[in-house]
Amino acid sequence: MATTPRLTSPERVVFPQVGVTKGDVAEYYRAVSRWLLPELIRRPLSLVRCPDGVEGTCFFQKHHADSLGEHVRKIHLREVSGADDYLFVEDLDGVLELVQMNALEFHVWGARTDDVEKPDRLVFDLDPDEGIEWNALKAAARDVRDRLGDLRLRSWVRMSGGKGVHVVVPIRPGPDWTQVKAFCEAFADSMVARAPERYIATASKAKREGLIFIDWLRNTRGATSVASWSLRAKPGATVAMPLTWEELGRVRQAGAFDLRKALRRSRNLKRDPWHAMYRVRQTLPERI
Incomplete structure (x- = not known):
């Protein structure tokens, strides 16, 4: 039987400039999961992991490892030289297990795991x-x-x-x-x-x-872009934030959303600013 993900060292500070702890990161992802998961689940992922916080050494990881947790899934994909297991998640438990392993950023493929060769x-x-x-x-x-x-x-x-x-x-x-x-x-x-x-x-x-x-x-195949609502491994704990085009006009600076502002936005949102995107069925033009 699967177990609830456990978080160790929740008090450890990972964003020293703003005092955000590992526990805060886990609670952030739990709080915004309603908006985050549609963007994240069932897509091959790359992670930015920072075992010693953002002021330490951070690194990208795209390959699966059993140590990441029982809710972190794997998909076998070909690479330029051979093949390997990539990682993805299906639910919040998978996200929280990755946070336990010091993941801060989540980057996604432009295709889903059910057909990774056909971008969407x-x-x-x-x-x-x-x-x-x-x-x-x-x-x-x-x-x-x-x-x-x-x-x-x-x-x-x-x-x-x-x-x-x-x-x-x-x-x-x-x-x-x-x-x-x-x-x-x-x-x-x-x-x-x-x-x-x-x-x-x-x-x-x-x-x-x-x-x-x-x-x-x-x-391009294998490339990723940061997922909406993902934290960034930057000193201010900024967040990749989806907006409506109307909202963009009111934003006064790049990096305007940090963890706390994103939490406030999450609580106040009535619906996903990209809600219509998930219903659009448009075809790639044959020519520019």
Whole structure:
């Protein structure tokens, strides 16, 4: 019989700048589970684990290990060289077992475990160069939204919990990763062609000065993007927060939501800001 996940050392401080403990992290994920789980469950995960808190050494983990807990599931996936067991969760117990193992961040594939070769989501991560104003980044997100709208694709917006903004597009599963990657690259290139003074679609730091990088590379097999409502392993315990487009206009700075503000938002929400996204059945266009 499965047992309730146990949390050891709940008093240990993991975000020293704001006094957030391991127990606070567990209670946070329990409190926001209504909103978190639809975004997280049955997708291959990558974790950011910080055994000594955010001021210690943190590391990514994507492969399953029995030590992670009995509610943490595994799925066998091919890799470039061979295959290995990846991890995913099906419920809050799995999330809490990962918190017990010092997981702070949760990053998800753009496909579900029932068909990992058929993506159901695109993510465009708008990553601004130093000096780009917040209002300019919000305008860029709306620009991406409008261009997607020209292609008859509805999109939703998320604050990354860092300095960026994600524009998220649900699609009907069907195209494979190669097709999705090609579309996303072509879309990002089209944005650059329309406004080369504002955007760049290559990851080169040297060429990014004064520009917003439209990161389309998260739409490749094995790549992940941070899940909505996930904490970020940053000093202020910021949160990746899904918003409505109307709400984005009222946000005054990047990284505006920390753990405590996210808890307050969770208590006050009447419904998921992305509630309509889960009902959308839209098809990836054949061309840009």
